[in-house]
Structure formats: C-alpha cells, structure tokens
Amino acid sequence: MDNSRSKDTILSRAKDVVESDKLQKVIMEGSRDTSKTHVYEMMIDLVGHQIIEKCTSEQTTHILDIVIQQPIQFVRICGDTHGYCFLQVIVQNCYQIALDQHGSCMLQQCIEKSPREIRDPLISGILANSFSLCTNRYK
Secondary structure: OOHHHHHHHHHHHHOOHHHHHHHHHHHHOOOOHHHHOOHHHHHOOOOOHHHHHOOOHHHHHHHHHHHOOOHHHHHHHHHOOOOHHHHHHHHHOHHHHHHOHHHHHHHHHHHHHOOHHHHHHHHHHHHHOHHHHHHOOOO
C-alpha cells in the first residue's frame, strides 16, 4: 500500500467512531505514525480530535512540532470548536513539555507565532509552573 493511500486510510479511520477508538488505543501504546498522519484534519474533526486528546506529553510535543511548522494552520486549529482542545492539552501539559529542551523551544515558537487569544493561555500555564520550571530545567 503506498504511503498516500495509507495516510488516507488512517484519516478515514480517525473520523469513524468505532475505528477512532481503535486508533486511540494505538496511540496510547505509543505509535508515532498515527499522530503524524493528517494532523490538521484530525484535530478539527468531530471524532478525530478525540485521538489527539489521548496523547502523552511526548506525543503532544511531537504533534506541536508538526503543527507549528504552519502557523496559519495552528491558529486555525486552536480557534476551531474541536481543535481548541489541543490548546488546552498544551496548557495542561506545559510543565512536562517545557522540561524537555525541544518541547521548550516548541512552546517558545508557539508564543512567538500565535495571536493573543492563543498566546495568553500558554503564558498563563507557563507562569503557573514558573518556579518549578526554573528549578527543574531540562531534567
């Protein structure tokens, strides 16, 4: 099966209620390929966005890395009814993400490239953890 067809199949599965549950289990077991495939479409889909919500902080950082490569898409995702959950996941996991050097760079880029409505919650989440982050930089 060619790579393009494989990606389309995964996206279709992510948008199906039953298949989405199966993909969520795959992600919980640590598959990186699923989180890379059609990230933008999955994140704003009624069913597909639930897969993203199940990601670990490492997977969230990986997805964040993909998403911020396209700032317009990132803003679109965070402003979408279903994609807004990703911003909440980032804010909720900002401490774990910031503990990793790569994750810290990703958060900085998000803050630099995002409009106020996205940037402010990120900054608030980071400030809430600022003391711990200062003492545990890149564990």
